[in-house]
Amino acid sequence: MDATTLTAWLALQTIDGVGDRTILRLIQAFGSPKAVLAATQADLLRAGCSPELADSVRRGPERKIRHQIDRQVEVIERRKVRVMTLFDQAYPARLRTIPDPPPLLYMSGRLSATDEVAVAIVGGRRATPSGRMVTEEIANALGRSGVTIVSGLARGIDAAAHRGALAGKGRTIAVLGCGIERTYPSEHEALRLSIESHGAVLSELPVGASPLSHHFPRRNRIISGLSLGVLVSEAAASSGSLITAKLALEQGREVFAVPGSVREEACRGSNGLIKEGAKLVESAQDILDEILPQIDARLRAAVSLGAAQPDSREPLGKEDALVYDALSYEARSVDTVIERTGLSAAQVAATLLALELNGRVRQLPGQQYIRL
DSSP states (O other): OOHHHHHHHHHHHTSTTOOHHHHHHHHHHHSSHHHHHHOOHHHHHHTTOOHHHHHHHHHOSOHHHHHHHHHHHHHHHHTTOEEEETTSTTSOHHHHTSSSOOSEEEEEEOOOGGGGSEEEEEEOSSOOHHHHHHHHHHHHHHHHTTOEEEEOOOTTHHHHHHHHHHHTTOOEEEEOSSOTTOOSSGGGHHHHHHHHHTEEEEEOSOTTOOOOTTHHHHHHHHHHHTSSEEEEEEOOTTOTHHHHHHHHHHTTOEEEEOOOOTTOGGGHHHHHHHHTTOEEOSSHHHHHHHHGGGSOHHHHHHHHHTOOOOOOOOOOOHHHHHHHHHOOSSOEEHHHHHHHHOOOHHHHHHHHHHHHHTTSEEEETTTEEEEO
């Protein structure tokens, strides 16, 4: 999109009374945002504008706002951000079908035709270690299967989903609740760069927009809108990820949830979704079984060919198996492993180290261990 057209789009978005649907209706009526801004009062009235809205369009944005728009365009050009409109062929086809698609999408990285087969993974920011691990495993397996992972770059489950997809050498898309030039949270800058190299970062918000709380529910409709289904991996009863699940249902998407401990507050929301009919997910295959019938044969073959292979690691020896069986997908302490196995502290420590080096377990802070 050239600077003149982008400036006209941004100018329309700043006019009082011109929301997303009005912008789309006016551009469809007049052919381009520049033509809308150049339209006469009579033409605007004939297009369905109220007299007040027609006056606002004719006046255009104030001088101060025009200077802000010029700065936004300068940042977009300098950072080589791509801007897509709902009328562009490259606009994500699945997102186009939701009731309120964003008229403009800002993008760094790139989209691929294979992103049509996408699953969103969302959950709590204060995720438990086991929640993050399970999320990474599922995202990794889906990524290796050719499924694009969509999430929101937030702390906790979102970051685990992106990292799992990247570890599986799959594609992943992050949708921001702030302007495209910002990374929120800032400590995820390196993760964002990896996502841009193996997928895309998207935002509907203008350059300069801060990560305000009311931006995120709107952001969530894009996350679900890009996807065939939404997996809530771990969410408390008050988690914003439940909004994404609700939006997914409204958009006709599948809703999945990973079951968690009934004693864990962080799992009450996701467990509640299962009670309400969300499909219980224990592995990536549970998701693949649901989404594969929804995609065309060409893409289905690509996903099937990329399907994860079963675990081919060497079987464990007697002592290693004893220690491994004493662990769980929830964190357990060394003392608990000693108690459950009856082995000495030295034997347990040596076995845990060997299992960690073999990729069977991971050590967490506080001398806690978890299965992989």
